[in-house]
Amino acid sequence: xxxxxxxxxxxxxxxxxxxxxxxxxxxxxxxxxxxxxxxxxxxxxxxxxxxxxxxxxxxxxxxxxxxxxxxxxxxxxxxxxxxxxxxxxxxxxxxxxxxxxxxxxxxxxxxxxxxxxxxxxxxxxxxxxxxxxxxxxxxxxxxxxxxxxxxxxxxxxxxxxxxxxxxxxxxxxxxxxxxxxxxxxxxxxxxxxxxxxxxxxxxxxxxxxxxxxxxxxxxxxxxxxxxxxxxxxxxxxxxxxxxxxxxxxxxxxxxxxxxxxxxxx
Numbered sequence: 637x638x639x640x641x642x643x644x645x646x647x648x649x650x651x652x653x654x655x656x657x658x659x660x661x662x663x664x665x666x667x668x669x670x671x672x673x674x675x676x677x678x679x680x681x682x683x684x685x686x687x688x689x690x691x692x693x694x695x696x697x698x699x700x701x702x703x704x705x706x707x708x709x710x711x712x713x714x715x716x717x718x719x720x721x722x723x724x725x726x727x728x729x730x731x732x733x734x735x736x737x738x739x740x741x742x743x744x745x746x747x748x749x750x751x752x753x754x755x756x757x758x759x760x761x762x763x764x765x766x767x768x769x770x771x772x773x774x775x776x777x778x779x780x781x782x783x784x785x786x787x788x789x790x791x792x793x794x795x796x797x798x799x800x801x802x803x804x805x806x807x808x809x810x811x812x813x814x815x816x817x818x819x820x821x822x823x824x825x826x827x828x829x830x831x832x833x834x835x836x837x838x839x840x841x842x843x844x845x846x847x848x849x850x851x852x853x854x855x856x857x858x859x860x861x862x863x864x865x866x867x868x869x870x871x872x873x874x875x876x877x878x879x880x881x882x883x884x885x886x887x888x889x890x891x892x893x894x895x896x897x898x899x900x901x
Contacts, residue, residue, distance in 0.1 A: 642760070643779045643786055644818045646673040647854055649757040650900035652777075654708065655874075656864040657715035661752040661888060664704055666690050666719030668769055669759040675719050678707040679861035684719045691723035693743045694730050694768070700747035711866050720757070726790050731764035737804060741772040752888050760853065762796040770797070775813040775887060777880070782817055782829035790815070813883060814843035816876075821848040844882070846876040 649665055657663040666673035668690055675682055686692065688703040704716035706899055730736055744754070756769040770776075776797075778789045802810040815837055817830050834844045847874075856866035 642749075642857055643781045643789075644758070644848075644854075645779050646677060647858065648777075648816065648818060648848075649755050650674060650677050650778050651863050651865075651877055652866065652880055652884070653715055653753075653755050654712060655877050655883055656753055656888075657712045658865070659881070659885060661716070661885065662714040662750060663753045663755065664702075664716045664718060664749060664751045665755045665757055666718045667757050668765050669720050669757060670724040670765075671759065672719065672721035674717060674757055677707075677861065678717050679777060680705060680707070680719055682721070684721055684723075686723035686726070689721050689723045691717045691720070691727045694724070694727040694736075694739050696730055698739075698743055700743075700749075702747075708863060708866070711863075714753060726778055729898070731768065732872060736764065737767045737771050744772055753884060760797040761897045762793060764844045767800055769807065770800055770810065773810040775810055775818065776811070777813045779818040779887055780833070781819045781837065782826045784829075794801060812842055812889070814845050814880070816880065817847035820847040821850045829886070843883075845880050848876045849878055875899060 646669070653663045653665045654719075665674060670880055672682060674680075675684070682698055684703075686695070687701075692701070692703070702718055704718050707715055707717050731739070735742075740756075756770050756773060758766045765882055778790065778793065780786050797809075800806075817833060820826055820830055837844050851871070851873055853868055853871055853873070854864060857864045860867060864877070
């Protein structure tokens, strides 16, 4: 979830899903973005039938059928995608009606999936679709780019989070798994802001994961329709991805308690 566009949230969602799945966990990624970026990243149809997309959950006719498509099966066995796309635009009026913000939560409660992890890849807005994800989530993971626009978007996200938690009466509210400084460049301004972000957020009690630098390898992997690890198995950006995956797996296993549970982000 993010309050700004262009921060690499879909790239992060796809690669994180792959990293957790390769450890043997069953993972589903729900594309909640009308732009359908995840469809492109995983070489799925750019225009799937509306009933085969996450829009079906919000249609008012959902019957418990999740159209999940396995991806990257040559490399991992337990990763599936629930496509998004333009069909989500058509169901947005349903989300502003009474109970609309709870549709995703109700679907997963009434028709639970067997997956260990469900990742919600949200659009780069803080409107109704992200609100449904907030109501259904167990944790939030926020990527941000160290530039003034993205940092301001994150401030807006935190304000939106507090007001939405109150509006939806979420008790307890889903905690933040952490923040990820993403697409970090070598320029002086990026480096300066990145150094300022960590202590600022940690002082407020938030976890800040190791930064993921900007690499053309991400773009190359995207153009090939494969995760970074398949593109280059020794790439340095895999280390921070593994750090996040480890934190996710700890939550799947029950935090410090050790009892396995399902996690949704």
